[in-house]
Amino acid sequence: MKKILGIFSLLVAICAVTAILNPNFLSAYNLQNTLRWTSLFGIISIGAAFVIITGGIDLSIGSVVGLIGCLMPYLLMHHEWGVGTALLAVGLISISIGLVHGLLITKLKLWPFVVTLCGLLIYRGIARWLTDDQTMTFGNDHPGIRQVAIGKFLALPGPFWIMLATGLLAAFVLNRTIWGRYLFALGRNEKAALYSGIRTDRMIILSYVVCSFLAGLGGVLFALDVNSVAPAMHGNFYELYAIAAAVLGGCSLRGGEGSILGVIIGAAVMRVLYNSINLLQIPTQLEFAIIGIVILLGVIADELVKRIVTARRGG
Amino acid sequence: MRSSPGGTPVLEARAISKSFPGVRALDDVSLALMPGEILAVCGENGAGKSTLMNCLSGIQQPDSGEIILDGEPVAIRSTREAMDLGIALIHQELNLADNLDASANIFLGREPHRHGLIDRRRIQSEATSMLEIVGADFGSEQLVATLRVGEQQLVEIAKALSLDARILIMDEPTSSLSDHEASRLFDVMRDLTGKGVSIVYISHRLGEIEQIADRVMVMRDGRNSGELPTEEIAHKSIVQLMVGRDITPTTTRPCHATEEVALEALGLVVPEHPDIPLNFRVRRGEILGIAGLVGAGRSELMRVLFGLQPALAGNLRLSGSEVSIGHPRDAIDAGMALVPEDRKMQGLFLEMAIHENISMASLHRRARSGLVDDRSEAKLAQKMIDKLAIATTGSAQIAQLLSGGNQQKVVLARWLALQPRYLLLDEPTRGVDVGARQEIYELIVRLAASGVAVLFASSEMEELLRLSDRVLILHDGRIAGELAREDLSEEAIMQIATGGQR
Numbered sequence: 001m002k003k004i005l006g007i008f009s010l011l012v013a014i015c016a017v018t019a020i021l022n023p024n025f026l027s028a029y030n031l032q033n034t035l036r037w038t039s040l041f042g043i044i045s046i047g048a049a050f051v052i053i054t055g056g057i058d059l060s061i062g063s064v065v066g067l068i069g070c071l072m073p074y075l076l077m078h079h080e081w082g083v084g085t086a087l088l089a090v091g092l093i094s095i096s097i098g099l100v101h102g103l104l105i106t107k108l109k110l111w112p113f114v115v116t117l118c119g120l121l122i123y124r125g126i127a128r129w130l131t132d133d134q135t136m137t138f139g140n141d142h143p144g145i146r147q148v149a150i151g152k153f154l155a156l157p158g159p160f161w162i163m164l165a166t167g168l169l170a171a172f173v174l175n176r177t178i179w180g181r182y183l184f185a186l187g188r189n190e191k192a193a194l195y196s197g198i199r200t201d202r203m204i205i206l207s208y209v210v211c212s213f214l215a216g217l218g219g220v221l222f223a224l225d226v227n228s229v230a231p232a233m234h235g236n237f238y239e240l241y242a243i244a245a246a247v248l249g250g251c252s253l254r255g256g257e258g259s260i261l262g263v264i265i266g267a268a269v270m271r272v273l274y275n276s277i278n279l280l281q282i283p284t285q286l287e288f289a290i291i292g293i294v295i296l297l298g299v300i301a302d303e304l305v306k307r308i309v310t311a312r313r314g315g
Numbered sequence: 316m317r318s319s320p321g322g323t324p325v326l327e328a329r330a331i332s333k334s335f336p337g338v339r340a341l342d343d344v345s346l347a348l349m350p351g352e353i354l355a356v357c358g359e360n361g362a363g364k365s366t367l368m369n370c371l372s373g374i375q376q377p378d379s380g381e382i383i384l385d386g387e388p389v390a391i392r393s394t395r396e397a398m399d400l401g402i403a404l405i406h407q408e409l410n411l412a413d414n415l416d417a418s419a420n421i422f423l424g425r426e427p428h429r430h431g432l433i434d435r436r437r438i439q440s441e442a443t444s445m446l447e448i449v450g451a452d453f454g455s456e457q458l459v460a461t462l463r464v465g466e467q468q469l470v471e472i473a474k475a476l477s478l479d480a481r482i483l484i485m486d487e488p489t490s491s492l493s494d495h496e497a498s499r500l501f502d503v504m505r506d507l508t509g510k511g512v513s514i515v516y517i518s519h520r521l522g523e524i525e526q527i528a529d530r531v532m533v534m535r536d537g538r539n540s541g542e543l544p545t546e547e548i549a550h551k552s553i554v555q556l557m558v559g560r561d562i563t564p565t566t567t568r569p570c571h572a573t574e575e576v577a578l579e580a581l582g583l584v585v586p587e588h589p590d591i592p593l594n595f596r597v598r599r600g601e602i603l604g605i606a607g608l609v610g611a612g613r614s615e616l617m618r619v620l621f622g623l624q625p626a627l628a629g630n631l632r633l634s635g636s637e638v639s640i641g642h643p644r645d646a647i648d649a650g651m652a653l654v655p656e657d658r659k660m661q662g663l664f665l666e667m668a669i670h671e672n673i674s675m676a677s678l679h680r681r682a683r684s685g686l687v688d689d690r691s692e693a694k695l696a697q698k699m700i701d702k703l704a705i706a707t708t709g710s711a712q713i714a715q716l717l718s719g720g721n722q723q724k725v726v727l728a729r730w731l732a733l734q735p736r737y738l739l740l741d742e743p744t745r746g747v748d749v750g751a752r753q754e755i756y757e758l759i760v761r762l763a764a765s766g767v768a769v770l771f772a773s774s775e776m777e778e779l780l781r782l783s784d785r786v787l788i789l790h791d792g793r794i795a796g797e798l799a800r801e802d803l804s805e806e807a808i809m810q811i812a813t814g815g816q817r
Contacts, residue, residue: 178682185675188664194623195653195661196676196729197644256666 003250003302004262010248010298011269018276025279034275036150036157040221041241042267043163045249046170047214048242049263050207053174055187055255056105056112058208060119061215061242064097065235067123068219073136073229083145087220094216095209097123102205120239128231136229149224159221163264166214171260183207187255215242244295245270269294323386325350325513326371326402326482331380333366340366341377342537346515348482353504353514355528357521357553358748363537364517368484371515372404373397403475404484409467411459418442418455421474445473450503465496472503476512483507484515487746489523493608493774494809501527521550521749522777533557557749568760570784570800572601576635577768578620578737583629585615588792592629595787595794597737597768602759604783605772606808611789613772614656617741620770621653622646633737647676652735654727656742656772662726663714670696670710672725677732699728704754720751727755731762738762740771744778756782776805788812 019025044061051058068090075086097119104115138146148158174180186193186200194200218238223229249266251258273294277287324347333341341363348354358364369375371382373391381388384400391397394404411420419426421442427434442455451469459467468488475483485504489497497520504514504527518524524531531543533556541556543549577599582592593616597603605613619626622640630637633649640646646653655661664672674681674692681691696710703724707717714725723744730738743759744752759782763769773779779786780803788796788811796811 176687177685178678178687179685181671181675181678181687185664185667185671188666189660191661192664193675195621195643195655197642197647197679198675199642199644256664 004259004265006302006305007248007250007262007265007269007298010294011265011272014269014272014276018272018279022276022279025276030275030279032152032157034271036159036225038264038268038271039157039159039163040218040225041238041245041271042264043159043166043221044215044218044238045242045245045263045267046163046166046260047211047218048239049246049249049251049258049260050170050174050183050210051112052243052246052251052253053183053187053255053258054204054207055190055253056204056207057116057243057253058101058119058211058215059113059116059239060097060101060123061211061218061239062235062237063120063123063127063239064094064212064215065219065222065238066229066231066233067127068094068216069223069229069234070127070131070136070231072220072223073138074131076142077136077138083142090216090220091213094213094219097216098209098212099205101212102208105208106201106204124232127234131231133231136223136231137227138224139227146224146227149221159225162217162221166217167260167264170210174258174260179203179206184256187257189256241267241270244291248295248298322350324348324383325385327381327383328367328371329381329383331367331370331377331382333370333375333377340537341370343380344534344537344539346371346532348513348515349529350513351508351511352529353508353516353527355524355531356515356517356534357524357531357557358534358540362534362540362557362748364534365486366537367534368404368486368515368517371397372402372484374404398478398480401479401481402484403478403480403482404486405468405471405475405488406486409464409471411467411470413458413460413467416456416458417446417451417453417462417470417473420459420470421445421455421477423474441477442473445477446470448476448506449473450499450506463496465492465500468492468500469503472507476507481511482513482515484517486517488516489518489520493611494776495608495812497523520775520777521553524548524553525550554749570601571760571764571766572784573599573766575599577601577633578770579632580620581630581632583616583619583631584627585612585619585792586624586627587615588612589627591793593794597770599766599768600763602763602769602771602782602784604779604786605770605789606774606776606779606786607772607789607795607812608774611812612792613774613789614741615792616789617653617656617739617770617772620646620739621651647733650736652676652730652733652738654730654738654740654743656745658719658722658726658745662729663722665715666713668711668713669700669705669707669717669725672714673699673710673728673732676729680733695732696728699732703728703731703758718748720747723747723755724751727758731758736767738767738769740769742773742775743771744773744775776808779803779808780805 024030044065048058048061071090072086075081075089101115101119104110105112151158153161182198182203186198186203190200219235245266246258246263247253248269249262251263270291273291274287277284277290326348328346331341331344344363344367356364366375370377373394373396376392382391389400391400412423418438422438427437439455446455449469449472451466453462453466459470488500492500508514516528525548528548529545531548531553533540533553535557543552575598576596579596580593582594584592607613618624620631622642622645625641631640638649640649670692673696678687681688693710700707700710705721705724707721714722744755759769783803784800786798786803786808787794788808790812798807
């Protein structure tokens with residue numbers, strides 16, 4: 001809870017500073033936009049959080065976003081599949097990707113870093129080859145599903161509601177069910193979890209499936225939103241945004257820690273920061289540097305607080 | 316062998332006090348170490364032993380009091396300074412780089428070099444002579460990861476000696492050694508004191524203290540509780556000073572074993588010893604001890620029984636019916652429980668709450684359609700805290716903050732919550748203080764009395780003698796012998812465990 005308070009104060013501070021320096025920040029258009037993108041990144045960050053809580057990592061998120069983002073318009077426009085069939089197909093592909101990651105990591109005992117790094121390269125390559133590196137678009141077709149990403153419901157962007165539903169479900173699973181408890185437990189001490197009769201392999205596989213599935217969902221939504229998917233670019237670096245949001249939101253890369261609310265606030269910090277860089281006319285070339293510095297400061301502050309607490313306890 | 320050392324102490328602590336928020340860890344504690352002496356420091360967990368040693372070795376600074384070395388008051392502000400003064404602390408948990416060989420560890424951080432290049436030859440030769448002094452029978456080029464715990468300890472000691480340590484502080488050096496390895500370590504310690512090294516030795520194993528110590532200092536609740544000179548060192552008198560009450564051994568407890576066979580291994584083959592089929596049975600209500608030196612295959616057997624690694628061949632029968640166990644969950648579902656050997660690595664979720672630790676293995680049974688039942692979890696935790704007398708501020712406290720004995724009780728509680736019919740325990744009281752140990756023994760006996768079949772592996776003689784209705788002795792992976800309760804004695808077990816004839 002304390003962790004969430006910290007990251008939440010950071011979010012409020014960035015919003016306040018930006019709003020004071022450029023009142024346009026508070027314009028309805030800008031807020032809607034920021035909320036929509038926060039939601040999109042929030043969805044893939046929730047997936048990253050599942051993996052990070054088990055002590056793993058998924059570097060392939062951005063490439064899955066890219067591959068699925070290309071596949072959606074590719075299947076709909078080039079092969080004229082129905083929307084339902086296409087969604088089913090990309091859903092199954094996303095789940096299979098997670099399943100393969102999980103199996104390689106648990107059964108062959110490969111490092112998550114290596115497995116998903118290879119995934120990052122492979123899915124990007126497949127996306128570019130499949131589309132012949134041509135930019136994919138829905139054109140003006142399929143306004144129905146495009147409304148999900150760009151439209152509004154109850155005055156708020158569609159993706160916000162999808163993120164809300166995903167977040168509530170994820171928080172429920174993590175905090176209320178035995179499987180959530182198992183995920184945290186194996187992130188803390190995998191061996192002790194195994195000794196306690198937890199089927200740790202299944203839980204780890206499950207976390208990678210959730211992560212890839214949400215990356216796939218994000219991929220569809222991002223594609224519907226931008227309507228112009230460049231296979232070589234779409235989703236680049238998104239895994240790093242997702243991991244950064246999870247870490248900012250209180251997930252420990254050592255595993256066993258994290259909260260969904262924190263992760264969503266973490267994603268918001270990233271987006272608002274990006275937004276303020278634009279609004280405050282800071283050279284956009286500095287974007288990565290600024291985001292990097294803010295995350296670093298956040299993590300340092302967190303570590304210092306932890307040390308003070310330990311010292312008080314009399315370690 | 317044991318001389319009464321006279322003269323002035325080489326190291327003295329006078330009226331040391333040290334407080335942490337909420338705890339007075341040391342209250343006016345004094346200690347004097349004579350040259351060439353082995354001084355044993357005893358006390359229950361939390362009595363202040365470790366804090367005192369930390370003060371002597373520069374890890375912590377006392378709030379008040381003096382440390383006097385060779386008659387001169389000194390301030391020891393870091394382990395580095397302690398080293399420079401010739402004081403070395405050998406930790407319970409070893410601090411070696413296991414990817415390096417023994418010689419590299421001995422010279423870690425101060426490698427002799429020429430023109431910026433490490434002088435390997437000199438390292439090797441000096442390390443070899445150091446290892447000789449401590450009686451190691453392995454080479455200096457042996458990778459630490461491939462050494463057994465007892466051997467790694469010798470590397471630590473060699474390292475301390477190569478730093479010209481005159482005072483060795485050893486914190487439970489034998490806690491993960493077999494009796495055989497421990498007695499080798501004692502030979503080394505005696506040898507060192509003969510060469511003028513003084514040793515402070517912390518242990519929970521009172522039998523060892525009787526064997527090795529020249530003098531015993533007992534602590535209780537952060538204070539000096541008493542001292543025993545060589546001729547008065549006896550198990551019972553140490554325990555009395557430690558706990559301030561008389562613990563009566565339960566040597567006359569009744570045997571609760573029935574005729575009914577509960578657990579039966581038929582030709583079970585563990586992967587570490589692929590040619591040796593194991594056959595044994597445990598009856599309902601029986602407490603079967605498994606003895607053997609480190610490496611004899613005790614833990615491996617436990618791991619196979621509990622589905623942590625597959626048996627190469629053979630069958631397991633529980634209450635007459637064959638079971639196939641490929642995962643701990645299968646074992647749990649079949650009514651088994653395993654209290655593992657290494658509490659921190661295999662048992663606890665240190666940063667998680669006590670109630671979460673206790674409920675972990677039985678969570679799925681208490682859940683309703685996959686939901687954690689908070690109320691039943693809280694009730695279980697409170698019941699176990701009361702039943703096992705776990706000293707805690709509440710079930711939400713994290714496990715890390717408990718003492719070793721209470722942590723072990725939390726692990727036990729997790730398994731008892733399953734109400735197992737077959738209870739496996741691997742070193743059930745390792746690193747547990749005398750008081751809690753007694754409680755754990757009583758608990759195990761009560762469980763057996765209620766019909767649980769108990770199989771426990773232990774490297775502590777006293778425990779085996781005290782608890783077992785029957786003892787199987789493993790040697791090099793095979794069952795080398797079996798002793799009934801009436802035939803049990805330390806000599807008889809050691810005879811078989813070391814490969815001798817019955």
